[in-house]
Amino acid sequence: MVSGCIGIIPQMVAKRRKFIQLREKFFQQNGGLMLQQLFSKLDSSAETTKIFTIEEVKNATNNFSESEIVDRGGFGTVYKGILSQNKIVAIKKSSVVDQSQVDQFVNEVIVLSQINHRNVVKLLGCGLETEVPLLVYEFITNETLYHNLHGAGHFSSIPWEICLRIAKETAGAYLHSATFIPIIHRDVKSTNILLDDNFTAKVSEFGSSRLVPLDKTQLTTMVIGTFGYLDPEYFHTGHLSEKSDTYNFGVILMELLTGIKALSFDKPGEERNLATYFLSSKKENRLSLILDDRIVNEGNTDEPTG
Incomplete structure (x- = not known):
């Protein structure tokens, strides 16, 4: 019984290491290093824009449940999510992975990080640890x-x-x-x-x-x-x-x-x-x-x- 448990531990460690490596790969692939560098030059954005972990995003959307989808189009899928303290948000998940989309994603994060205007949808943060990048916005209730x-x-x-x-x-x-x-x-x-x-x-x-x-x-x-x-x-x-x-x-x-x-x-x-x-x-x-x-x-x- 003990030997069986000992055999499982290395598998769990290897699986955990692979998961961490994949998260790091996606983080870099989705412009994480560039965003970190740019945020360091934008003092105001560093205080207001958050990089959410994959755990936070999954918890907010019930693991990207179909029941949480509020919009779907060529650009991707928008989920309704609930963060800690019952804050309701909209989480936009891109539909495809290519460099042009990543560049647009990074551009949107940088632009919106510098804006605080009552008639511009507020960007709360982004998620970089999934295969496609995520944007987290305030939730707007009455459609377009x-x-x-x-x-x-x-x-x-x-x-x-x-x-x-x-x-x-x-x-x-x-x-x-x-x-x-x-x-x-x-x-x-x-x-x-x-x-x-x-x-x-x-x-x-x-x-x-x-x-x-x-x-x-x-x-x-x-x-x-x-x-x-x-x-x-x-x-x-x-x-x-x-x-x-x-x-x-x-x-x-x-x-x-x-x-x-x-x-x-x-x-x-x-x-x-x-x-x-x-x-x-x-x-x-x-x-x-x-x-x-x-x-x-x-x-x-x-x-x-x-």
Whole structure:
């Protein structure tokens, strides 16, 4: 009996050593060393952003239980989790492992670590000891602006006054001047704006954002964005500036004004692209025909201009 127990001990030690080595491998693979180095240069982020262990993440999500999934898409899976002291969080787990995704992950952690804004989803930390990296955010309860605008039975339920506030809060979350180094989001759209119980806007998804050096007004980058929102000038030249985010925001305003999706492939001709459709309607003095009824019923009955 004793000899049998003695034989098990080396196996347990070897298994434990292999587990530790795997954790260390994933930590490095997911940019752990780079993040540690960058955090050391960002005093404020070192105090607010935590690197969670695999045990903490598994405990929070009941070992990534299917019952805790709140969203699933091409980017990965989002789980609802409960940390110590019953703090509810959202944990985003990437779907694939490649270097470009790791670079975006590291970029998002670094960008959000420098932001403390009531209309930007708060990053609480990250997990680096699993095969794919994890991001841990505050949990936002009322889904996305896109879902609330275009989901069945949702659009008519949002008062126009709240729509105006959502627009104002989203505009206020643009970080061109809210941080020491301006930040260009590059992909602000209605699916990347979360709403809480009070319909407060929270801009999310900063994986493709760029920090703009103070001595520059634009950057030349690989074009990243979403058709329907993508700034045509940026698309054709690759020159990224604050105006690119402003164009995104303009499309969101059009969504709020009309209740129409930014891109609708099931519609004919110019109606497929909301920006094109909106501008041509304005030019031809028929804008009032595509505006949502609430603007007439609740808002200003004068046709929008500008």
